[in-house]
Amino acid sequence: MNLKKLNIENKKIRDLIPQALTVLALLSVIIYFATNAQINMGNRGISFGFGFLNQEASFDITFSMIEYDGSHSYGRAFLVGLLNTILVSVIGIFFATIIGVIVGIARLSDNYLISKVAEWYVEIFRNIPLILQIFFWYFAALRALPLPENGISFNDISFLTIKGWYVPKFIWTNFNIFLLSVIAAFVAIYFLNSYATKQREQFGKQIPTTIISFVILILIPLITFLFLGVSLSFEYPVLKQLSPTVFTYAGGVSIIPELIALALALSMYTATFIAENVRAGILGVGKGQKEAAASIGLNKNQILKLVVMPQALRIIIPPTTNQYLNLTKNSSLAAAIAYPDIVLVFAGTALMQTGRAIEIISITMLTYLTLSISISIFMNWYNKKMAIKEK
Amino acid sequence: MNIIAKPSKENIKTYVPIGLFLVSLSFLDVFVNAFFNFNLLGFLPSRLNYFLPLILGFIGFYLIRIEFSGVRYLDILNKNINSNNFNALLTLFTIFIIIKSVPPMLDWFILEANFVGNSKDDCKGDGACWVFIKVWFNRFMYGLYPDAEQWRINTAFLILFAIVGASFFVSEKLKKYFVLFLVFVFPFLGIKLISGGSFGLEYVESAAWGGLSLTFIISAFAILFCFPIGVILALGRRSSLPAIKYISIGFIELWRGVPLITVLFMSAVMFPMFLPDGTFIDKLIRVLIAITLFEAAYMAEVVRGGLQALPKGQYEAAKSLGMGYWRMNALIILPQALKLVIPGIANTLLALVKDTPLIFVVGLMELAGMIGLAKTNPKWLGMAMEGYVFAGLVFWVICYAMSRYSQNLEKKLSTER
Numbered sequence: 001m002n003l004k005k006l007n008i009e010n011k012k013i014r015d016l017i018p019q020a021l022t023v024l025a026l027l028s029v030i031i032y033f034a035t036n037a038q039i040n041m042g043n044r045g046i047s048f049g050f051g052f053l054n055q056e057a058s059f060d061i062t063f064s065m066i067e068y069d070g071s072h073s074y075g076r077a078f079l080v081g082l083l084n085t086i087l088v089s090v091i092g093i094f095f096a097t098i099i100g101v102i103v104g105i106a107r108l109s110d111n112y113l114i115s116k117v118a119e120w121y122v123e124i125f126r127n128i129p130l131i132l133q134i135f136f137w138y139f140a141a142l143r144a145l146p147l148p149e150n151g152i153s154f155n156d157i158s159f160l161t162i163k164g165w166y167v168p169k170f171i172w173t174n175f176n177i178f179l180l181s182v183i184a185a186f187v188a189i190y191f192l193n194s195y196a197t198k199q200r201e202q203f204g205k206q207i208p209t210t211i212i213s214f215v216i217l218i219l220i221p222l223i224t225f226l227f228l229g230v231s232l233s234f235e236y237p238v239l240k241q242l243s244p245t246v247f248t249y250a251g252g253v254s255i256i257p258e259l260i261a262l263a264l265a266l267s268m269y270t271a272t273f274i275a276e277n278v279r280a281g282i283l284g285v286g287k288g289q290k291e292a293a294a295s296i297g298l299n300k301n302q303i304l305k306l307v308v309m310p311q312a313l314r315i316i317i318p319p320t321t322n323q324y325l326n327l328t329k330n331s332s333l334a335a336a337i338a339y340p341d342i343v344l345v346f347a348g349t350a351l352m353q354t355g356r357a358i359e360i361i362s363i364t365m366l367t368y369l370t371l372s373i374s375i376s377i378f379m380n381w382y383n384k385k386m387a388i389k390e391k
Numbered sequence: 392m393n394i395i396a397k398p399s400k401e402n403i404k405t406y407v408p409i410g411l412f413l414v415s416l417s418f419l420d421v422f423v424n425a426f427f428n429f430n431l432l433g434f435l436p437s438r439l440n441y442f443l444p445l446i447l448g449f450i451g452f453y454l455i456r457i458e459f460s461g462v463r464y465l466d467i468l469n470k471n472i473n474s475n476n477f478n479a480l481l482t483l484f485t486i487f488i489i490i491k492s493v494p495p496m497l498d499w500f501i502l503e504a505n506f507v508g509n510s511k512d513d514c515k516g517d518g519a520c521w522v523f524i525k526v527w528f529n530r531f532m533y534g535l536y537p538d539a540e541q542w543r544i545n546t547a548f549l550i551l552f553a554i555v556g557a558s559f560f561v562s563e564k565l566k567k568y569f570v571l572f573l574v575f576v577f578p579f580l581g582i583k584l585i586s587g588g589s590f591g592l593e594y595v596e597s598a599a600w601g602g603l604s605l606t607f608i609i610s611a612f613a614i615l616f617c618f619p620i621g622v623i624l625a626l627g628r629r630s631s632l633p634a635i636k637y638i639s640i641g642f643i644e645l646w647r648g649v650p651l652i653t654v655l656f657m658s659a660v661m662f663p664m665f666l667p668d669g670t671f672i673d674k675l676i677r678v679l680i681a682i683t684l685f686e687a688a689y690m691a692e693v694v695r696g697g698l699q700a701l702p703k704g705q706y707e708a709a710k711s712l713g714m715g716y717w718r719m720n721a722l723i724i725l726p727q728a729l730k731l732v733i734p735g736i737a738n739t740l741l742a743l744v745k746d747t748p749l750i751f752v753v754g755l756m757e758l759a760g761m762i763g764l765a766k767t768n769p770k771w772l773g774m775a776m777e778g779y780v781f782a783g784l785v786f787w788v789i790c791y792a793m794s795r796y797s798q799n800l801e802k803k804l805s806t807e808r
Contacts, residue, residue, distance in 0.1 A: 111478045128783045
């Protein structure tokens, strides 16, 4: 009796000691760092705090999606950087998905040449460091573009030059109404789909939802153009002479070469990983599934849409989301070519000016951390929802 | 009745020669056009002329598409590149693009490239200026390491390769000692040899290290350290002790949630603030710690995948033999779990090697950094393309070899279940 009790306590103590030691070690490291930080900051005459975010930043940013100049605050500069990070990530994700899906499917093609070309695309772009690819596009490929006066013109409405890509600017009137109409169209499509599902499940009726949704998506916004006073005009870039030898384009929107190089490299690099996911996903659907679907009389499109894709997506989506996350984190390499993302603007310039290393690095890391953790929470929820519920 | 009969076994004798002739004609046209700038079918109207190879090739491929022809090579050809009209078109496009892109590439890389000379003025023509790589080769390999001392880096790497090579030929028992030496003794010997400062070797500060050798040094050390830390973190994350479990989770998710570049920024500007005033830790060591901890978190997740994949019976069997926690993990669990995740481990190590160029953030320059330095040299402006193509090739060879090796290892170690 006594021996047994001792044994239990023994186990408890055995569990407690390593935990207590670990926590103690961690705490002492943190306290040691914190005291040092305090002393160091005291020596330099700065105190910990986030008040500097309201101070005037007094530096310029080459590319901004919101109104910004030197008179705005550090907080606003942070926002500019964050938006630029999000912009390049969204562009990268968009193209990486398209290239990745095409290459992934091409690798499974029964055409030997196509599958080999796709395989080599993956092998080449996956095995070269992303930073080198960014450097290649920015310092080598895009520098070979012509000067503004000889820019490569696309039908005289858009110009590709060494200083960037000049595209027409959209000028909307009553943009809000248009936006609302698009939202309305999506809501209508949602209801249409649930109605169609009901009809199919109850009466076995097939409604051509794809075509109808397409028509709705075109028709509703079109109505706003015709009757509700929405209009769209374009401002085209025009060549302008600044001095006898220097030219530039006035009007339109300029997409800076940093953004182009970064988006190109990010999407081509990440596409290789997405391609592998797509390939693995499609291969992961058993042959028996396709044969079973064919034997109950589904046609080729229905097999793909109703049997193969839902199962393949279950395999494809989790690792692909991970790749999206990686792409977003990799967009921080922007700092290497001076694209004003959050790292360059905030952890670079703002840190240099204020000297507040701890606050600024913490904010930057926390921003990325929040992004990552929220996406992984979403992923866990999604995985649970999509997991095959076996009986 | 059809005027033209569908290609079949009956008319194979007439269709296949005609088809092959048309296909070869279309390839010949594109080929001659690309290589000799001469338009074979130039007498035709220009618009037709442009699409003619495609049309000819398409008709040709249609004519030779005979199922079960009985001719072995024809069947293989049809099955692989010519199974239907769409595939035939894709094949034609691919081949045309390959033929068209060969001459400019060949010109740039070899035919119009410059190999001899010592300065930029020796480079003429539109091709690559490989003189740039030749002149700077030493810097690309050793960074700013003094020329007279470079034999030390060479010796360190030669010993490394010699031991690794020899370990393939010696008996199992000796091999064990070789590995132990490589892991526990050699890294410190090697770093002493390269940094110097004792045994009559001149001290070379780490700021002067660079080039490809620095890539190797950083990769090797980070791999060496991140692996055990990763395994311990993975075990910690699966531990039944809550404090250890949550500390491990927190540590892993913290590193995995941020980009490496911010970690390096942290090691460069924030970490010194946490040390007592006046303490100085070498830049290279700070970077190594940052990369090691960062990759260890990824390694931990990979190892955890292997641990989770093992059936519970393995743990229970080990425990029933009376094994304690460490003995169970070291002898039963980890050997099996690690074998399961070889591809994942290889991918993490590959990512590590590909991440090394990021150390430019703290001012250290490995291969890509040295190229950045060389291309801004006033005497060598405009050499970015050559530099980055060279660096890309070097990294590609390293990474491709690593991924191939891991695939072989996976095959070799896979035990049938």
